[in-house]
Amino acid sequence: MNRRDFLMTGSALAVFPRTGFAAAPFLLRAEPVTAQILPLGDGATVMLGFNGSTPGPEMRARQGDTLRVTFENGIDQDSAVHWHGIRLNNAMDGVPGMTQPPVLPGTTFDYAFKVPDAGTYWYHSHNRSWEQVARGLYGPLIIEEDAPPDVDHDITVQIDDWRLSEIGEQVGGYENLHDWSHAGRMGNFARAVFDDSITLRHGDRVRLRLINVATARVFPIEVTGVAGKAVALDGMPLAAPEDIGQITLAPAQRMDIIADVTAQGGVGFVFQTRQGPYDLGIIPVDGTHPAPRQSDIAALAPNRMPPPDVENAISLDLRMEGGAMSSVATREAIWLFNGQSGMSDDPFYIFERGQTARVTVRNDTRFAHGIHLHGHHFHEVQPDGSLGHYRDTTLIGPDETRDILCVFDNPGQWLMHCHMLGHQAAGMKTWFKVL
Template identity: 65%
Template sequence: MKRRDFLITTCAAALAPRIALASAPFDLVAQPVIGQILPEGDPVTEMLGFNGSTPGPVLRARQGDTFDIRFLNQIDEGSAVHWHGLRIDNAMDGVPGMTQDVIETGAEFTYSFRAPDAGTFWYHSHNRSWEQVAKGLYGPLIVEEPTPPDVDHDLIVMIDDWRITEAGALVDGFENRHDQAHQGRLGNFARALVEPNTPVRRGDRVRLRLINVATDRIFPIELEGIDGKIVAFDGMPLPNPQEVSNLLFAPAQRADIIADVTSADQIAFVFPTRDDPYLLGKIPVEGANTTRQPSGIPALPPNEQKQPDLDNAVALTLTMQGGAMSRPASTQTDIWALNGQSGLTDTPLHRFERGQAARIRLVNDTRFPHGIHLHGHHFFEVGTDGSLGAFRDTSLVNAGGTRDIVCVFDNPGNWLLHCHMLGHQAAGMKTWVEVS
């Protein structure tokens, strides 16, 4: 990426207006759109989006409310919508070939599901997702706590990259095999999109909801101009808020940060590199809040976390294989494989009885990192001391690394388990589990 590609301001970073869905059905329309991805004054880009924009509208409800969404497909190929991170009924998960049929051009499908957890989630296409998400079929989904935390601003920050020409055209080659065998489709232009696009004041307390919506890029992020704590990962509150440092987001991962504005100029979202740091986006700071008094940052109210029976947990291993510069498994049939198998097979990785716990060792036997995402559930990442750590739906496993996760499989259905580097998923890195 060139330096100018990062030097953008929030004047060019606008999302669609907020929309509350709890009270009435809502139409979500996938359609071609024109996006201002490059800075204002540069050429626009032909993309895909929802309801006339990319990212799509902010879908909001309160915890326990029901989303009632009629999806209409007005693009020239089949699609479907996955509600990433929500622990909902299997039939509403939005995975063609597993939970529903693909929704063809001109057709529609009604998604109706209760929002059991408060937190930061998102929605995106799950048909040809490596292309449709790259073209803009995604948006934020926010489930508010019954009593939200005391903040002056609740801001969504969606981080993305695009492979784009100076004329504003998205570069073709979404199924480039070289990309898929390496890190995936990495863009040459990146931005942090902030919604709502309004200034804050020095002394304000803000909630930042960071979401990595890129198809393949892992984003390290440094925040400037605030002092606060990380209060949630992947929508799930942390029992003890953590310091804001060493933020690293695999595709699909999220973090909620509650912080006080300390700068008189701006809150900056910075991409650190070996050379100069690059500004992905900023929130302008204007004026000062002289009424808010300093106070500690408490933990968010917890969502339900069923404690696993570790003594009787099923022990499984999921080994990532293939890719460039690695010896393929003898049984794999595509670029990537999990336990020697590429793509979905007739037999699941494991069949669980409802409520059964599993400790799964994620082994990355490749030269590239992978973000492993489980549908319909969250899981505990196991610390180096054996303790149960953050409760997540996507776990980043470095090249050559190993990570244990522990999950209580309590949501019935057939659930996808895959790398959320979507180019890797497209080239074989996916499997599934069955919960009866």
């Protein structure tokens, strides 16, 4: 990447609409769209999207609502919608071949599920996701608290990269074996996407909902022009607000920040690369808040999570293997979990409902992986043995080992996979069953 590649920071791809629908049925249509990813005056990009835009519409509901969405497939491939991070009933999880049949072109599928947890989530295709997400089939899903925090603006910021030609055409090769066997499909253009109609004031208190929607890239991000705290990860509130510091978001991970605007020029999102910092986007600042808040930033209300039975937790091992420079990888089995590439007939484990497990996840590869668990959240266990934050996706670096502690209380068959989506396509996936 070079500086020319990042000169598109002044506007969003589209002012994606907010959709407050709660219990009302909502039509979500996958279809071809045209997006202005490059700066105005450069070429537009033919992509996929929902309801005429990419990202798709921002859906909003209240905690405890039942969402009813009719998905209409207007593209020329089978598709489906996964509601990432939502602890929903298994039949609505959106995984073709596991929880539902694929939605054929020109047909529909009705989703209906309760949203038990407030927080920042997102939705995306889960059929040929390594291609369909890269082409734009995703959008934010925001579940609001009964008593949301007092802020002047609540802003969703989606961070993505794209592989484009000089005239803005999206480069194909979604099943490139070199990408799949290395770090994944990396784009040569990147930016932060947000509602570009927003202008902030010095002294405003804002809630920033950061979502990494890329298919492979880990984004080290610095948010400039604000002073505040991180208050949630992957939708789950932190027990106490924490300093923001250096933010690292793996694909599919989220962070909520509540902060006060301190800059006069703008609130920026800076991508820290090996070549130096690059601006991904700037929310302009104009004027001064006449009565800025003086109160401390408080913790969000916790979601109701089942307490883990630490003393009686069963111990399991999940080993990541394969990839480039591995002796076990082949063209047919690039990535493996415990020696198995791709889905097996037998589950990784069958859990009794409510059973707690401590899973030791070992990365015996040369690359980082973001491991996502469907239908559940888990604690990242800290080196001292204490229970860390709740996540639904954990980033594990090369030769790194991490324990996760999870209460498997959601009945059904659930997917577990790397959210570097080319890695998933090339074998890094398994499944488990909760009785």
